[in-house]
Amino acid sequence: MPKDATAPGDVQFVTVHGKRRAFVKTGSGPVLLLLHGLACDRTTWDRVIPILAKKYTVIAPDLLGHGLSDKPRADYTLGGYANGMRDLLTILGIDKVTVVGHSFGGGVAMQFAYQFPERTQRLMLVSSGGLGSEVTPLIKLIQAPGWEGLMRVLTMPGIRHLETTTLRALSSRGGPLRKYTRDLHEAATIVESWRDRHTRFAVRHLVRAVIDWRGQIVTMSDRAYLSESMPMAVVWGRDDQVIPVRHSSNVAALAPNASVTVLPDSGHFPHRDHPEEFARLLDTFVSSSAPSVYNRAKFRRMLRRGTAEAPTTLVSADTA
Structure with missing residues (x-):
């Protein structure tokens, strides 16, 4: 160490x-x-x-x-x-x-x-x-053709900032939709990490090892x-x-x-x-x-x- x-x-x-x-x-x-x-x-x-x-x-x-x-x-x-x-x-x-x-x-x-x-x-x-x-189907989509290209676009600085700001704002809202928005703050953190292509590479290979289209x-x-x-x-x-x-x-x-x-x-x-x-x-x-x-x-x-x-x-x- x-x-x-x-x-x-x-x-x-x-x-x-x-x-x-x-x-x-x-x-x-x-x-x-x-x-x-x-x-x-x-x-x-x-x-x-x-x-x-x-x-x-x-x-x-x-x-x-x-x-x-x-x-x-x-x-x-x-x-x-x-x-x-x-x-x-x-x-x-x-x-x-x-x-x-x-x-x-x-x-x-x-x-x-x-x-x-x-x-x-x-x-x-x-x-x-x-x-x-x-x-969740969102994890299954990581294997889909074109996911890498889509993530390159969605994690560009301006777009990424808009996405993460929106996700974090939604995560703090209460009301009847709270059960669906509660974890969006963590989703925003994940989106931030995906700006690194090496991270996207590792996550995609990991998903392929444990998940297919059936689950x-x-x-x-x-x-x-x-x-x-x-x-x-x-x-x-x-x-x-x-x-x-x-x-x-x-x-x-x-x-x-x-x-x-x-x-x-x-x-x-x-x-x-x-x-x-x-x-x-x-x-x-x-x-x-x-x-x-x-x-x-x-x-x-x-x-x-x-x-x-x-x-x-x-x-x-x-x-x-």
Whole structure:
């Protein structure tokens, strides 16, 4: 890490396999790894990091192709991202973490837990991909022919400023349309990031790896039984317009030992809409669950059997 990256909360950099990765590391205590969603970056967690850092070591990276991390021609699959997180944690001297993943980052979190169960203590999914096929058509359009050319036009300085100003103004409006406009401030931030052609390149390759015209390709349903021995929690915003909140109900069938919380008056970013409540939910989850202990023999038996050894009952904690 660079010598000037010493203050807690400052962005730090480390080079992994020749590619520079940006991250924030702050606080002390048990380690939380916070993984952002598609086209976002570590700043999506800005409202909860100061709260969590009072009790935990918080690591919030910019995934490859996002934020201040490099945006090369590279592996933008879930497995590639999981490997990158393992390597980052290894360099930082951290063996075990509670992984928290938002949206696409939820898919990365699930993949990390699957590939590296010996390093995963718990898993929290926030408005996560991988729990159903539906996703907003706006993300599907990223694959469409002509998207790159259209984005070059829409992110030109004058046009971009008009777009982002309008989106942010709409996001602050109340009334009956609030459920549809709530997340437009984050959409404006994404539009700002797309002025960089390297970012657009990375996002398009990422989308192609996990989504097709029918919706999400990657699902945890075929491997959900492996979560039987790992504490798991799910948090969703009731007004999510990106990934339907009904996907949270699939958890009962996929991982019946998981807790599920649906937050009212919240969209696709519940950790930004209700940072204190989100931090409380995460702290309660960590404090009330024993960390997963990897047992190779048990893991092998579950893989051979293809089902969980001892399914438990869903614990639902709907705060609505």
